[in-house]
Amino acid sequence: MLSEIITIGDELLIGQVIDTNSAFIAKQLNKIGISVYQITSVQDDKAHILQALQDAESRVDVIILTGGLGPTKDDITKKTIAEYFNDTLVRDDSVLENIESIWKKYARQTLLQVNKDQALVPSKSKVLMNTLGTAPGMWMEKGEKTFISLPGVPFEMKALITNAVIPELKEKYKCPFILHKTLLVYGLGESTLAARIETWEDALPKHIKLAYLPSLGKMRLRISSKGFDKVKVETEVQQQIEQVLPLIKDEFFGYEDEDGNEEAVIGNRLTKIGKTLAIAESCTGGKLAELFTANAGASKYLKGGVVTYSTQSKIDVLSVEEDLIRAHSVVSAQVAEAMAVNVKALYKADFAVATTGNAGPSKGDSVAEVGTVFIAIANENGVFSYKFNFGNPRARVISKAVNKALELLQKEIFKN
Amino acid sequence: MLSEIITIGDELLIGQVIDTNSAFIAKQLNKIGISVYQITSVQDDKAHILQALQDAESRVDVIILTGGLGPTKDDITKKTIAEYFNDTLVRDDSVLENIESIWKKYARQTLLQVNKDQALVPSKSKVLMNTLGTAPGMWMEKGEKTFISLPGVPFEMKALITNAVIPELKEKYKCPFILHKTLLVYGLGESTLAARIETWEDALPKHIKLAYLPSLGKMRLRISSKGFDKVKVETEVQQQIEQVLPLIKDEFFGYEDEDGNEEAVIGNRLTKIGKTLAIAESCTGGKLAELFTANAGASKYLKGGVVTYSTQSKIDVLSVEEDLIRAHSVVSAQVAEAMAVNVKALYKADFAVATTGNAGPSKGDSVAEVGTVFIAIANENGVFSYKFNFGNPRARVISKAVNKALELLQKEIFKN
Numbered sequence: 008m009l010s011e012i013i014t015i016g017d018e019l020l021i022g023q024v025i026d027t028n029s030a031f032i033a034k035q036l037n038k039i040g041i042s043v044y045q046i047t048s049v050q051d052d053k054a055h056i057l058q059a060l061q062d063a064e065s066r067v068d069v070i071i072l073t074g075g076l077g078p079t080k081d082d083i084t085k086k087t088i089a090e091y092f093n094d095t096l097v098r099d100d101s102v103l104e105n106i107e108s109i110w111k112k113y114a115r116q117t118l119l120q121v122n123k124d125q126a127l128v129p130s131k132s133k134v135l136m137n138t139l140g141t142a143p144g145m146w147m148e149k150g151e152k153t154f155i156s157l158p159g160v161p162f163e164m165k166a167l168i169t170n171a172v173i174p175e176l177k178e179k180y181k182c183p184f185i186l187h188k189t190l191l192v193y194g195l196g197e198s199t200l201a202a203r204i205e206t207w208e209d210a211l212p213k214h215i216k217l218a219y220l221p222s223l224g225k226m227r228l229r230i231s232s233k234g235f236d237k238v239k240v241e242t243e244v245q246q247q248i249e250q251v252l253p254l255i256k257d258e259f260f261g262y263e264d265e266d267g268n269e270e271a272v273i274g275n276r277l278t279k280i281g282k283t284l285a286i287a288e289s290c291t292g293g294k295l296a297e298l299f300t301a302n303a304g305a306s307k308y309l310k311g312g313v314v315t316y317s318t319q320s321k322i323d324v325l326s327v328e329e330d331l332i333r334a335h336s337v338v339s340a341q342v343a344e345a346m347a348v349n350v351k352a353l354y355k356a357d358f359a360v361a362t363t364g365n366a367g368p369s370k371g372d373s374v375a376e377v378g379t380v381f382i383a384i385a386n387e388n389g390v391f392s393y394k395f396n397f398g399n400p401r402a403r404v405i406s407k408a409v410n411k412a413l414e415l416l417q418k419e420i421f422k423n
Numbered sequence: 424m425l426s427e428i429i430t431i432g433d434e435l436l437i438g439q440v441i442d443t444n445s446a447f448i449a450k451q452l453n454k455i456g457i458s459v460y461q462i463t464s465v466q467d468d469k470a471h472i473l474q475a476l477q478d479a480e481s482r483v484d485v486i487i488l489t490g491g492l493g494p495t496k497d498d499i500t501k502k503t504i505a506e507y508f509n510d511t512l513v514r515d516d517s518v519l520e521n522i523e524s525i526w527k528k529y530a531r532q533t534l535l536q537v538n539k540d541q542a543l544v545p546s547k548s549k550v551l552m553n554t555l556g557t558a559p560g561m562w563m564e565k566g567e568k569t570f571i572s573l574p575g576v577p578f579e580m581k582a583l584i585t586n587a588v589i590p591e592l593k594e595k596y597k598c599p600f601i602l603h604k605t606l607l608v609y610g611l612g613e614s615t616l617a618a619r620i621e622t623w624e625d626a627l628p629k630h631i632k633l634a635y636l637p638s639l640g641k642m643r644l645r646i647s648s649k650g651f652d653k654v655k656v657e658t659e660v661q662q663q664i665e666q667v668l669p670l671i672k673d674e675f676f677g678y679e680d681e682d683g684n685e686e687a688v689i690g691n692r693l694t695k696i697g698k699t700l701a702i703a704e705s706c707t708g709g710k711l712a713e714l715f716t717a718n719a720g721a722s723k724y725l726k727g728g729v730v731t732y733s734t735q736s737k738i739d740v741l742s743v744e745e746d747l748i749r750a751h752s753v754v755s756a757q758v759a760e761a762m763a764v765n766v767k768a769l770y771k772a773d774f775a776v777a778t779t780g781n782a783g784p785s786k787g788d789s790v791a792e793v794g795t796v797f798i799a800i801a802n803e804n805g806v807f808s809y810k811f812n813f814g815n816p817r818a819r820v821i822s823k824a825v826n827k828a829l830e831l832l833q834k835e836i837f838k839n
Contacts, residue, residue: 292716
């Protein structure tokens with residue numbers, strides 16, 4: 008069972024907007040056993056959209072489109088789909104009702120004809136009601152093939168995929184079970200890891216796929232398989248994992264959760280053991296706190312954090328001693344550790360993590376080489392820290408510091 | 424002059440990784456007058472890559488590929504390209520030297536044959552040296568058409584695009600000048616804006632394109648044109664802007680900077696007027712601080728911030744009075760304003776912004792409806808705040824709160 012995703016919009020092709028929709032849709036399709044063969048981004052252009060539809064139809068069974076369903080003149084997806092299906096647009100009363108009710112609730116402006124026209128859908132389509140916005144989702148069939156058109160606004164698209172598209176696809180198609188297991192392997196480079204597991208990799212059955220996913224100081228190894236017998240697929244993958252683990256066990260840290268979300272793993276663990284966390288950030292600038300608070304339920308374990316970006320604020324807000332900074336410089340193990348200990352006390356937390364470093368491009372208030380970062384972890388037993396050099400450029404230094412802080416925190420918290 | 428981008432990797436098609444490379448490349452190509460016709464993501468599969476190359480070659484002049492250049496067995500791009508060009512792989516000594524020097528500097532592990540093999544390139548290709556990593560970029564030609572293969576690691580790809588690909592493309596092709604001007608229009612919905620400017624829009628010359636880009640409480644209107652006469656393109660677009668501005672002027676806020684980066688606009692302004700900023704975040708959880716610190720030079724104006732996520736931390740860290748919270752609830756104008764005033768004092772800053780709200784899904788320590796957010800701004804003259812309801816789900820509430828806080832801050836700072 009194969010699918011393709013077509014995302015429509017000039018903003019994608021001039022690089023003004025990153026296509027985050029495709030990854031979300033691809034993940035959801037994979038979960039129900041529908042593989043994605045190709046993702047294609049095309050312009051708001053009739054001929055181009057028609058060609059993309061035709062190409063995709065020749066290759067796969069399920070085609071999901073997003074974008075181009077707004078009320079303005081540059082939104083041409085709906086008319087183009089109607090043309091592709093030799094169909095006409097007709098008013099759908101339930102969609103019109105939905106538009107009017109959204110307008111009553113949120114809009115300060117008059118409901119215009121162009122807004123009402125969002126209730127026009129191809130006569131042969133089935134409407135997927137979009138309660139978060141005015142552009143309806145549409146489901147069309149052509150023989151065994153299914154075409155689904157969704158709004159490009161991520162929140163609206165996500166709700167429609169979760170609540171309508173996935174359940175209906177599961178009902179319509181008999182899908183195989185797809186399993187991905189992703190192993191976190193912290194300390195090994197890609198090629199060293201490959202050399203260690205080469206014999207095992209070469210002996211893998213052909214239907215089990217292996218991928219190496221290196222990412223800023225963290226290595227992931229993904230093992231994938233699929234089949235109609237769920238138990239068989241799971242057993243086979245598990246057997247392979249049991250064979251590979253002894254080869255990497257000193258560097259194997261655990262499995263990545265379904266959404267690749269390490270902070271959720273840490274948060275769930277803290278919640279389970281009834282402990283709390285505080286965060287002091289200099290070079291990571293709030294990114295660590297933001298990752299944790301992006302997850303619902305963060306208030307159960309996250310006391311809060313400080314972004315003490317300037318040297319003076321480390322003294323004023325975190326009570327780091329001026330003498331300590333003068334003696335060791337603001338980018339030092341001593342300052343990182345003082346930040347961790349003091350933020351832990353300030354927020355009355357059980358664990359604290361602190362970062363101080365020089366992300367570049369210039370050296371700031373420190374003599375430390377650009378790329379130097381100290382990360383400290385404090386807990387009830389004390390505090391420790393590590394020094395890293397993450398090179399450059401700035402954004403990579405920050406990302407690596409965030410990943411490394413999460414790794415150290417995870418290791419520490421899972422010790423308990 | 425048309426191009427296409429092909430991103431290669433199973434991780435894209437199972438939704439494990441979001442394709443951020445394409446938007447970056449598309450933006451850089453557009454800047455030098457090369458339009459992107461299509462973006463295609465394909466699997467690590469020889470037949471699929473060959474087909475994608477053939478399709479792209481039939482449509483456009485420049486084809487940029489990323490991904491699949493690593494040292495492991497799932498990386499097949501290089502071999503596939505050699506096959507496409509009827510070419511063989513040969514060792515490039517300068518690439519091997521680069522690999523050995525990177526290894527000496529960063530790697531703790533032995534240099535293996537698979538690493539050395541990264542120095543193999545198609546014999547007809549020109550190497551684009553990747554000093555940040557071991558996979559070289561490759562430039563190939565076939566008649567008038569250019570094929571460029573780059574590593575998928577974003578930092579390595581970005582450096583190669585900026586330092587090698589763009590300069591060489593500019594030299595090889597005579598490219599038209601492309602101009603995009605993006606107007607920020609805060610208060611109008613998409614359809615209301617369209618109705619206001621309809622007559623103007625209908626009268627636009629055919630080669631000037633207009634796009635509506637709504638995004639979580641902020642509306643952008645993009646006007647695009649291109650041509651070989653730079654002055655003429657600029658004059659024409661400017662004339663159109665002068666015609667449309669009177670129609671939207673009460674809601675027009677300014678132009679989006681090239682990278683769509685509002686926090687850089689705020690930061691540059693603060694630096695210019697010699698003022699500083701502090702941030703107190705509850706529901707936005709560090710996201711505001713993180714946006715500012717992602718830009719180099721943030722230390723010039725950003726004193727720092729606090730993420731007072733728990734109610735108790737607002738009392739302990741920000742000295743918000745317990746009675747005030749009890750009287751008005753933790754999600755209230757009074758608490759938002761106290762947070763802004765107190766964080767401004769704590770960090771000795773000139774401006775402060777504070778957020779407190781209920782992002783959901785559950786109600787937390789407040790009776791406020793899910794989606795309620797208060798945003799306060801403090802400056803030398805005092806403090807003010809606004810109440811918003813950003814609906815749901817959680818991630819949208821947080822994003823809207825961040826956008827709105829940036830908007831309010833920008834308006835306030837540009838008053839000075």
